Amino acid sequence: MPLLRRYAGMATAEGGTPNNGTGVDLRASLGRFLRRPLASYYLILGSAGLLLLLGLIMVFSSTTYMSTQQFGHPAYYFTRQLLWVLVALPVAWVISRMPLRFLRALSLLMVIGAIVLLALTYVPGLGVVRGGSRNWLDFGGPFLLQPSEAAKLALVIWAAHVFANKGKLLRHWRHLVVPVGPIAAVVVGLTIGQGDLGTSVIMMLILLGMLWVIGVPTWLFGLTLGGVGVLGVYLIATAEHRLARILTFLDPFSDYSVTGYQPANSIFALANGGWWGTGLGASTQKWGPLPEQHTDFIFAILGEELGLPGSLMVIVLFLAFGYAGLRIATRTKDTFVRLAAAGITGWFMVQTVINLGMVLAVFPVVGVPLPLVSYGGASMVVTIAAVGVMLALAKQEPGAKEALAARRRRRQRQEART
Known part of the structure; x- marks a missing residue:
C-alpha cells in the first residue's frame, strides 16, 4: 500500500491524475514530450530520418530485378540513391545550422x-525529355538535373522572405501580388511549358x-x-494524354x-x-508489370511487401512531419519562419497526398x-535540403535556443569529465 500511494503521488505530481494503465502512461509521456521546446525539432528529424531509411530499403527491394537486367548487379539503383543521400545529408546539416x-x-x-x-531545359542539347516532360538537364555527366525540384524550395524561401519584409504593407492587395505574383508566374509557366503539370500544380498549391x-x-x-x-x-482539356488520364482514372x-x-497494376x-x-x-509487381515502381509508384511496392502495417507507418510518419511543421508555424512570432514552415509543410503534404492518390487510383x-x-x-537532394531548412526553423520556437544551449553545456561538461 505505501508503494502504491507513493506511485500515485508521483503520477499526480507529473500529470495531475494517477496513471492507471498503459494508455494513460503513453498519453502522459506524449504530453511531456510535446511540451518540450525542441519537440518539433525531434519530430522533424525523427520522421524524416525514418522515411529516408525506409525509402532506401524499398528502393533496393523494388529495383533488384530491374538493376540486374539492365546493369548486371542488383544494387545499381540503390547505390545511386545512397550516393545522393550521402551528398544531401551534409547539405542539410549545414542549412540546419545556418543563420x-x-x-x-x-x-x-x-x-x-x-x-x-x-x-535551360528549353535549350536544344541540354533539355532532356523523360516521361513525356522536358524537365531534365543533361550537362554531359553521369547524372541528370531536374530544376523544377529546386524551384519549389527556392520559391518558398524567397516568397516567405518578401512577404516578411513587407510587414504591414500586406494589408494592401497590391503588395500581396507584386513581386511574388509575376515571379511565381514565370516559374510555374516555365514548368508548365516543360509538360510537367504535376509539379506545376504543387507549386500553385504551395503559394495558395x-x-x-x-x-x-x-x-x-x-x-x-x-x-x-x-x-x-x-x-487538361488541350492535352489528349492528360484528358485520357482524367477520364479513365476512376476505372x-x-x-x-x-x-x-x-x-491498375x-x-x-x-x-x-x-x-x-x-x-x-x-513483391511480384516489381518484376515488370508495374512501371516506375521505384519512383512514382514505390508506395504500391511498399504496400505489397509490408501490407497495411507498413503503409500506415508511412502515413503516420508523414502526419508527424506535417504536425511538427504546423506546430512551428503556429508557435513562432517571426513571419518568415511562419511562412517558410507553412510553405515547406504544405509542399510535403500536398505532394504526399497526390502521390498516394495516384497509387490508390483516387x-x-x-x-x-x-x-x-x-x-x-x-x-x-532538394527534399533533404528542405528538411534541413525545417530543422533551422524549428530552432526558432520559444525556448528552443535556450534548450539547445543547455544541451551543449551538458555535452561540454561530460566531455570535460572524460
Missing part, C-alpha cells in the same frame, strides 16, 4: 538560379497555402483559386492496356499484399514522387 538571415539573403539568388535552370497563412482577402484568394482552377482545366480497367495500365500490387504483405523483397497519374521515399537524384 536565417543568411538563408534569407540567398533567397533571391536561389529563385534567379531556379529560373535560369528552368529556362502561403497566401492563406498570410490572411489574404477572401475575394483575392477566391480569384486566385478560381484562376488556378481555370488554368488547370484548360491544360483504370476500362483502358487497361494504355492509360489505365499503371494504376498498382491496385494489383496492393491487393496482392493484402493485410500483412508478402514480405520484404517478395487521383489521375501526374508523375509526382513520394517525398524522401521515392528514387530520385535532384529531388532527393
